Amino acid sequence: MSRLWVPGGGGADRYVEDLPRCCRGYAPREEESFACRECGAVWEAVRPPELDPCGFAGRRERRGAA
Incomplete structure (x- = not known):
């Protein structure tokens, strides 16, 4: 996959x-x-977006009566 570049003054991302x-x-x-x-x-x-280390991966939801 080709890398994305953006103009220094702002603008649309472009591939090489x-x-x-x-x-x-x-x-x-x-x-x-x-x-x-x-x-x-x-x-x-x-740069690719950084993943949130406190994200949802590996997190389990508790289900049951409140």
């Missing part, structure tokens, strides 16, 4: 394939962000 042609070569080599040396666009990697 959807970045401007001049920016595509820089994206796979970067982890956090990069500035295209040709057009000057700044891109930031979209």
